[in-house]
Amino acid sequence: MKILFFAALRERLNCDHVQLDIPLPSDTNSIRSALQQTFPEQADILADGKALVAVNQTLTHDNTGVKEGDEVAFFPPVTGG
């Protein structure tokens, strides 16, 4: 499935998305682990507390289920306003 990245995370990973080979349905914790394996040198900024996760454009706070067709994005804590 396609995972989107924004801001500092996009720059550190050097891509704005990745196609992740993961069986669905899955959940945000599993996707986070898979991303850390895909980008082992950047595992620190993908860690829980360092990268936020949105599923279908809504911020998640706990482990959240992800199914086929969902839009999943990882990004740093927000700094607008």
Place this chain on the structure above:
Amino acid sequence: MKSLSFHRSPGDNRADMKFIAVQTQDFDVAAEYAELRKDNRSDGAIVFFSGLVREMNQGSEVSGLTLEHYPGMTEKALQQIVDQAFERWPLNRVRLIHRIGTLTITDQIVFVGVSSAHREAAFEACHFIMDFLKTRAPFWKKEVTEKGERWVEALDKDQQALSKWQDAGEEADTEKKATKVEK
């Protein structure tokens, strides 16, 4: 949209009660204030906040910044924050504008304007919207400093600021209930 029971003048356009914009262009505070006031017979209070690009941030001199966002989610997140404010306080109008793209020192970044019958609700709702925007809306600032570009670090104090709305929300709910009982 939440249905409000008080009288509306014919000039009121319900579609404009919650105005949200994410835009590169600047905004005019006077024009926004005028929209909050226009034909507004029910409200006795307007509170607004504007956020600006300042010279010093996190220990460095800043010459400008770029605001990135997550198109689609940004609008959705702002709408949810405004909806929550309408649920907590008896508001009539909210106007929320956040800029994206390249900005320079003294530029306006964000506008939040709130109208309500009384000032307490307007003050609190304006504050609430900004506190949640700072921690929930997917915007990211990249500053240009004398040492080069850098992403702005999120601050713990912004996250901690949310805790006060737990109690404030409960108080606001209690006040609403109390008002209903009196009637």
